[in-house]
Amino acid sequence: MNNEELLAATAVDFWKISLGRLDKAFLSLDDAGLQKQVASGKNRVYYLLGHMAAVHDRMLPLLGFGERLHPELDEAFISNPDKTLPDTLSGDDLRAAWTEINTKLTSAIEALPAADWLKRHEAVPAEEFAKEPLRNRLAVLLSRAGHVTFHTGQMRLIKT
Amino acid sequence: MNNEELLAATAVDFWKISLGRLDKAFLSLDDAGLQKQVASGKNRVYYLLGHMAAVHDRMLPLLGFGERLHPELDEAFISNPDKTLPDTLSGDDLRAAWTEINTKLTSAIEALPAADWLKRHEAVPAEEFAKEPLRNRLAVLLSRAGHVTFHTGQMRLIKT
Numbered sequence: 001m002n003n004e005e006l007l008a009a010t011a012v013d014f015w016k017i018s019l020g021r022l023d024k025a026f027l028s029l030d031d032a033g034l035q036k037q038v039a040s041g042k043n044r045v046y047y048l049l050g051h052m053a054a055v056h057d058r059m060l061p062l063l064g065f066g067e068r069l070h071p072e073l074d075e076a077f078i079s080n081p082d083k084t085l086p087d088t089l090s091g092d093d094l095r096a097a098w099t100e101i102n103t104k105l106t107s108a109i110e111a112l113p114a115a116d117w118l119k120r121h122e123a124v125p126a127e128e129f130a131k132e133p134l135r136n137r138l139a140v141l142l143s144r145a146g147h148v149t150f151h152t153g154q155m156r157l158i159k160t
Numbered sequence: 161m162n163n164e165e166l167l168a169a170t171a172v173d174f175w176k177i178s179l180g181r182l183d184k185a186f187l188s189l190d191d192a193g194l195q196k197q198v199a200s201g202k203n204r205v206y207y208l209l210g211h212m213a214a215v216h217d218r219m220l221p222l223l224g225f226g227e228r229l230h231p232e233l234d235e236a237f238i239s240n241p242d243k244t245l246p247d248t249l250s251g252d253d254l255r256a257a258w259t260e261i262n263t264k265l266t267s268a269i270e271a272l273p274a275a276d277w278l279k280r281h282e283a284v285p286a287e288e289f290a291k292e293p294l295r296n297r298l299a300v301l302l303s304r305a306g307h308v309t310f311h312t313g314q315m316r317l318i319k320t
Contacts, residue, residue: 006293006294007168007298009294013294114167117170134166146305147309153309157317
C-alpha cells in the first residue's frame with residue numbers, strides 16, 4: 001500500500017473497531033435489556049439501537065453507496081425523541097435492520113478506493129466544497145465513528 | 161495540499177472538533193459541577209477531567225512529541241478508580257493541566273507532516289509494526305479522538 005492507501009486503511013480500521021464494540025454492547029442485551037435506560041430518565045437502549053441503525057442507513061446515500069435500506073426508521077428514531085411514539089418494532093426487527101445496514105455500509109466502506117475518501121459527500125454543495133475540501137467523505141466516516149463511540153460511552157453506564 | 165496531506169488534515173480536524181466539544185462541556189462547569197456524577201453511582205466529572213488530562217499527557221511521548229507535562233496525574237486518574245483516593249487537586253489545578261496539555265499536544269499534532277502519521281508509535285515494537293503497519297500514529301490519534309467522544313457522550317447525561 002502507498003501512503004494514501006495506508007492513511008485511508010487506518011481510518012477504515014478505526015470505523016470497524018468502533019462499530020464492533022457498539023455492536024457487541026447492543027447484541028449482548030436481550031429484549032428486556034433493550035428496555036433499560038442508559039441512565040435514569042435518559043434514552044432506552046431500544047431507542048439508541050434504532051437511532052444508530054437510522055443514522056448508519058443515512059450514510060449509504062450520503063457517501064454515494066446507494067439507496068437507503070430502512071428509511072422508515074427515521075420517524076421513530078431521528079425525528080422524535082424516545083418514548084414519544086409507541087414501539088412498533090420488535091427487538092429482533094431492530095437487531096436485523098442494524099446488522100443488515102452495517103453489513104452493506106461497511107462492505108462499501110472497505111471497497112472504496114483511498115482517493116475517493118477525499119471526494120465531496122452528498123450533504124455539501126459543490127461550490128462550498130471547492131472552498132472547504134476537508135468536508136469530504138472521510139470527515140463523514142470519522143464523524144460517524146465518533147458518534148458510535150459517543151453512544152458506546154453511554155451504553156457503558158447501564159446498570160446490569 | 162496533495163491527497164496524503166488532505167487525508168491527514170481531515171483526521172486532525174476530527175481530533176480538534178471532538179476535543180473542542182469535550183473542552184466546552186468541561187469548562188462550562190464550575191467546581192460544584194465537577195462534583196456531579198455522569199450518572200448515578202458513576203464517575204464524577206472531576207475524575208473524568210483528570211482522567212482525560214492524564215490520557216492526553218501520555219500521548220506526548222507516545223506520538224514522539226516529547227516529555228509528559230503532568231505524569232503525577234496517573235495515580236489518581238488512571239491507576240485508581242474515582243473516589244478511592246482523596247481529592248488533592250483543585251478544580252482550577254485540573255482545568256489548568258487539561259488546557260496546558262491539550263495546547264502542547266494539539267500544536268504538535270497540527271505540525272506533524274502527513275507522512276509521519278504512518279510512522280510507528282512508541283507502544284508498538286518495531287518487529288510487530290513491520291507486520292502490522294496500521295498500528296501507526298494515526299491509529300493512536302483516531303483512537304484517542306474516539307475516547308474523547310466516548311466520554312463526551314457520558315458528559316451529555318449529567319443532570320443540570
